[in-house]
Amino acid sequence: MLRSEAASSQHSRVTIAQVASRAGVSPTTVSHVLSGKRAVRAATRGTVMEAIRELGYRPNIVARNLRTRRSHMIAVVVPDITNPFYAVLTRGLADAVDAAGHGTYVCNTDGQHDRERKFFQDAMDRGVDGIVFASGETASQIELEEVDQQMPIVCIGAQLDHPLCDAVIPDDETGSRAAGSFLAARGYERIAMIQGPPHYGVARTAGFRSAMQVAKRKVPAERLVRGDWTRKGGYQAMKTLMALKDRPDAVFCANDLMAIGALDVAHELGLSVPEDVAIVGFDDVDAATIVTPHLTTVRNPAYEAGGTAGDLLMSRMSGRYTGAGRTVVLPCPLIERGTV
Amino acid sequence: MLRSEAASSQHSRVTIAQVASRAGVSPTTVSHVLSGKRAVRAATRGTVMEAIRELGYRPNIVARNLRTRRSHMIAVVVPDITNPFYAVLTRGLADAVDAAGHGTYVCNTDGQHDRERKFFQDAMDRGVDGIVFASGETASQIELEEVDQQMPIVCIGAQLDHPLCDAVIPDDETGSRAAGSFLAARGYERIAMIQGPPHYGVARTAGFRSAMQVAKRKVPAERLVRGDWTRKGGYQAMKTLMALKDRPDAVFCANDLMAIGALDVAHELGLSVPEDVAIVGFDDVDAATIVTPHLTTVRNPAYEAGGTAGDLLMSRMSGRYTGAGRTVVLPCPLIERGTV
DNA sequence: CCGCCCCATCAAATCGTTTTGCCGCAAGAT
DNA sequence: ATCTTGCGGCAAAACGATTTGATGGGGCGG
Known part of the structure; x- marks a missing residue:
């Protein structure tokens, strides 16, 4: 040879x-x-x-990068690649940019601001051509330095205060509204919600409230509890709800993991779903069809979000688009399954 | 400012x-x-x-990389980051090398040889300091070029014929043997197995067979069926098994996804688990505790595998170790839950 | 036959670091 | 007083590509 x-x-x-x-x-x-x-x-x-x-x-690509100032590498900053939502998002991004010869550099922040900062800097110093920032809603808190102004950035799930920053945001509010309306239309009366932590997932709460208002369902404060996005958090929140004197007959959970935790409680208490209590989640992770009964949920289009993020990025990297920050909102359709 | x-x-x-x-x-x-x-x-x-x-x-890190010939970046080549096993593995790796300032560059191959090749080349051209190759068992088929001899590589789940290539392999065989023995010890008689595709997961099959031999259980050919690692594949394989005239009373599945598919069949047929049929999986993915009843399975230490891969890599990158290829095998303990 | 232009090629500068060899200088040893 | 020694600093050569202005030669029109 x-x-x-x-x-x-x-x-x-x-x-x-x-x-x-x-x-x-x-x-x-x-x-x-x-x-x-x-x-x-x-x-x-x-x-x-x-x-x-x-x-x-x-x-030697390194030498080339130095001279041309392009790396054909884009960074994706996520809280945790282990979270299926971000894994799928990352894959969507990778698939979108792979054809154009771009590789992906991934950073796990665990949602910590200092790590977000650090990886942002790291990625820039490494000369990536663009960054997609999917650290949930903490995004707006990142202050970008002046030098960053050149770098194409797309932010997923939130807006970033940066002139050249595009955003792709899943339409949480409409999706949540659909979930709420659906529960009301099915005749549930005492509808509760397990929200995310304070200041997080506000759009999901807003959509839910708006649906309740339209459907003329009162939502007393004790029917609005909070979880920390985890299964365990959902479990605890659901416990609280089920212990209420006026027990809710339907629960909308701000994400699937918490919904699964809620389902655990239902099973534990011997309540049948959806007869005794209906449950709706948000995200449509794989696990949603693994639980019994299959979880009725709102689909969070992770793969598409990653893909469009890639497209937005590439349109800027190629110089095809140079204008102000664009926002594309992705629909979050309700997926009817067995828990309502 | x-x-x-x-x-x-x-x-x-x-x-x-x-x-x-x-x-x-x-x-x-x-x-x-x-x-x-x-x-x-x-x-x-x-x-x-x-x-x-x-x-x-x-x-400017690019300039530095050019001069020093180190990029502080390591590539991880996996079939699909969307697969929780690889996501967790990747995270383990990232956590292990992050402290030393190494970033991770991920490539999804979908198990296709040409993509594995391409990303291998891509990673080398980009000047990564090391590569962890977790493309399942297809690894041995990759022919490494001469120029690659310098590059630290660690291979997960298989050996690679390369002088400087370390390997970390989960002890599938022992794990599977434990699963088989466990089923036999619990008194199940007609024990079946849903294997992976031909030439894949041979260690899991081997461990199972060895356990059956020790336990003096005959396993006729029709009780050995194959799936394609997916839930749907497991579903179909289980259908075949349950249609047997001499229906198995226990099924060992080569991975959790197929086990979940098998569970679907059991539910569908109204068979109660584990009374009518016991099921054991392999991998211990998150979903294993989401199904009802919780899946008894063999834990595949993805996070640890990624972590040790990182350690092996770093010991070579730092020049601390320069010897021949090492092999570290990780135990795969049986996790007893509700399906047996 | 002259001038012009275009095509193919080359030399040299550049990208932003790190690394190496060298050089003053001051302090300590002889 | 001279000889080492070591410290702190600098100039210049890498690293391996891309890019730009220059150049030589051949074809073509006038």
């Missing part, structure tokens, strides 16, 4: 200069053959390609 | 030369202040730090 012959003669990596000397041309010409930026005679191109093959030349 | 003052005076990024001139020293000195590789007088260091702060200097 030619490859190994070359490797044995040459320990470290082959450079463009070696290719050039082998082909009897200048490095410039080799570069032009590779990039196609200037015309090269067919015969010359042939010789160069031959040399490239023989030596097994591969361009 | 000092930062914005600097930015307004200077549109593009601040370089080390600018810092040097502002501090009245040479770039060399600034570099030494930053790296600590040579002594710098305290007073000088102070001036330099001051200049750095004032200008908001951040080193």
